Amino acid sequence: MGLFIAVEVLKDKCVGIDECGKCIEVCPVQIFAGEHGIPSIISKNEDECILCDQCIQGCKPNAISIGKKY
Numbered sequence: 246m247g248l249f250i251a252v253e254v255l256k257d258k259c260v261g262i263d264e265c266g267k268c269i270e271v272c273p274v275q276i277f278a279g280e281h282g283i284p285s286i287i288s289k290n291e292d293e294c295i296l297c298d299q300c301i302q303g304c305k306p307n308a309i310s311i312g313k314k315y
Contacts (some may be wrong), residue, residue, distance in 0.1 A: 251312040252276055252300075254284050256307040265314035267303030276300075 254268070254277075262269065262279045269277045269284055274293040277284045277300065302307050 247288070247314070249292050249293070249313070249315050250294040250296075251310075251314055252286050252291055252294055253310045253312075254286065255308050256283055256306060258264070259283055262288060265304055267301035268309055271299040271303045273297060285294050294312070 259265070261282045262284060263282060266279065266284065274290060274295060276287055276290045276294055278287050279285070294311065296311065296313075298311075301311065309311055
């Protein structure tokens with residue numbers, strides 16, 4: 246879990262890697278990985294998030310949440 250940023254894939258809203266997977270493709274700092282058909286967060290990379298919103302724009306609406314902890 247990140248110290249400054251909290252990135253979450255909302256599994257009830259995510260359509261999965263096979264149908265979408267855009268968050269994995271577009272993230273410039275590789276926060277996302279594919280696991281069991283649903284994107285997962287690579288916890289050691291989570292604080293590398295640069296708040297570019299590319300994952301949010303690329304995926305289905307409201308499937309990814311990014312929160313600042315500062």
